[in-house]
Amino acid sequence: MSNHPDLPFNLKDNINNMNEDKRTNQANDIEPEHTTHTNKAEDRKIGASLTSTQQHSDNAVDEGADFENNDTTDTIDSFFASSGSKDITDDFKAGYVAIVGRPNVGKSTLMNHLLGQKLSITSRKPQTTRHRIHGILTTDEMQAVFVDTPGIHHNEVRAINERMNKAALSALVDVDLVLFVVDSDQWRDDDLLTLQKLGETDLTIVLVINKADTLSDKGTLLPLIETFSDSFDFADIVPVSALKNQNLDRLEEVIASHLPTALPIYDLEQITDRSERFLASEIIREKIMRSSGDEVPYDLTVQIDQFKDEPAHKDPKTGRPRKACTFIDATIYVERSGQKAIVIGDKGQRIKQVGIDARKDMEQLFDKKIMLTLWVKVKRGWSDDERALTSLGY
Numbered sequence: 156m157s158n159h160p161d162l163p164f165n166l167k168d169n170i171n172n173m174n175e176d177k178r179t180n181q182a183n184d185i186e187p188e189h190t191t192h193t194n195k196a197e198d199r200k201i202g203a204s205l206t207s208t209q210q211h212s213d214n215a216v217d218e219g220a221d222f223e224n225n226d227t228t229d230t231i232d233s234f235f236a237s238s239g240s241k242d243i244t245d246d247f248k249a250g251y252v253a254i255v256g257r258p259n260v261g262k263s264t265l266m267n268h269l270l271g272q273k274l275s276i277t278s279r280k281p282q283t284t285r286h287r288i289h290g291i292l293t294t295d296e297m298q299a300v301f302v303d304t305p306g307i308h309h310n311e312v313r314a315i316n317e318r319m320n321k322a323a324l325s326a327l328v329d330v331d332l333v334l335f336v337v338d339s340d341q342w343r344d345d346d347l348l349t350l351q352k353l354g355e356t357d358l359t360i361v362l363v364i365n366k367a368d369t370l371s372d373k374g375t376l377l378p379l380i381e382t383f384s385d386s387f388d389f390a391d392i393v394p395v396s397a398l399k400n401q402n403l404d405r406l407e408e409v410i411a412s413h414l415p416t417a418l419p420i421y422d423l424e425q426i427t428d429r430s431e432r433f434l435a436s437e438i439i440r441e442k443i444m445r446s447s448g449d450e451v452p453y454d455l456t457v458q459i460d461q462f463k464d465e466p467a468h469k470d471p472k473t474g475r476p477r478k479a480c481t482f483i484d485a486t487i488y489v490e491r492s493g494q495k496a497i498v499i500g501d502k503g504q505r506i507k508q509v510g511i512d513a514r515k516d517m518e519q520l521f522d523k524k525i526m527l528t529l530w531v532k533v534k535r536g537w538s539d540d541e542r543a544l545t546s547l548g549y
């Protein structure tokens with residue numbers, strides 16, 4: 156047994172016992188209305204651009220499902236056109252990878268750092284991830300399509316958490332590999348419950364022990380790894396620091412070793428299958444969460460009301476040339492007027508800064524000029540109200 160203070164003694168027994176109890180309920184646990192990877196494989200638009208893809212009709216802030224207008228011939232053509240520049244080796248690996256773990260262990264940070272680009276929002280507050288976000292990591296050897304799941308929550312009863320649980324579980328359907336992320340310093344009951352869920356499946360599970368940089372005594376890492384490997388049949392165990400980019404190369408190798416030999420699923424240059432609208436809403440939400448410290452609860456949401464690309468043109472009144480620009484109008488929904496005041500800040504300072512920071516990130520990510528307009532509105536009880544959740548895309 157490790158000297159790790161919080162690690163449960165009978166981890167393996169606990170999991171086996173739970174599995175016996177839960178196995179029969181498993182089929183009912185997975186929400187049928189969510190898009191599964193099987194559906195994704197059917198809907199897959201190979202070679203699509205960041206702007207035009209949209210695969211989740213359950214996301215209200217995404218743009219219209221324009222990929223449905225493309226026929227199979229276009230898809231096949233674009234696949235060969237877009238990947239022709241690089242040679243794909245015969246033993247190329249490709250598959251879906253789910254990142255699973257309780258809130259705040261660093262799932263989003265891990266995906267972002269593996270991709271080297273910011274796609275999924277991170278903050279010090281737990282439960283910032285609400286949507287499943289796909290990030291795509293393509294190397295010479297492999298393409299890993301990441302599914303960033305919200306944490307699996309057990310004690311919260313509110314509707315929004317129910318939805319988040321279902322999203323987390325449904326993300327596990329048909330993935331090729333699961334990265335089960337834990338915090339090297341804190342083992343909690345939630346970790347065990349997540350592992351119990353994973354134990355119900357036949358999935359290949361790699362344990363990622365994150366935040367290794369926070370361990371004051373690195374000597375505790377080895378016994379910790381031994382205890383984990385005695386407790387559960389992990390395919391591999393990799394300690395990393397996502398934040399400090401430590402050991403991520405090793406993790407990449409491990410991921411590749413567990414993916415099936417297959418052609419790339421997406422275009423080799425593509426980094427996400429989410430639309431710019433969705434990414435814009437996530438960026439705005441992140442900026443608010445970061446700027447508001449502990450004052451604003453996580454249950455606010457951002458809806459993109461307008462996302463309009465205007466090409467470069469001459470101003471009809473002045474005749475002056477105007478650069479291409481994208482106009483984005485977004486509404487931030489909060490639960491109470493007190494929260495609205497917090498988000499707006501003293502004399503509007505906070506919302507102004509959120510707008511500036513979000514615009515800068517968007518201009519960098521989308522590589523174009525952005526005009527961003529933000530509104531804050533109160534929509535009472537939205538996080539408890541199933542209908543409101545649906546209308547906002549959960």
Ligand SMILES: Nc1nc2c(ncn2[C@@H]2O[C@H](COP(=O)(O)OP(=O)(O)OP(=O)(O)O)[C@@H](O)[C@H]2O)c(=O)[nH]1
Pocket residue numbers: 256257258259260261262263264265276277278279280281282283284304305306365366367368369395396397398399
């Ligand atoms: N020291 C350290 N901090 C980390 C590391 N990885 C993530 N963090 C921090 O942990 C916090 C939570 O990280 P997230 O990536 O948002 O965690 P998450 O698991 O996606 O959280 P949810 O969205 O709530 O499920 C942030 O403050 C990160 O900066 C790491 O390797 N070392």
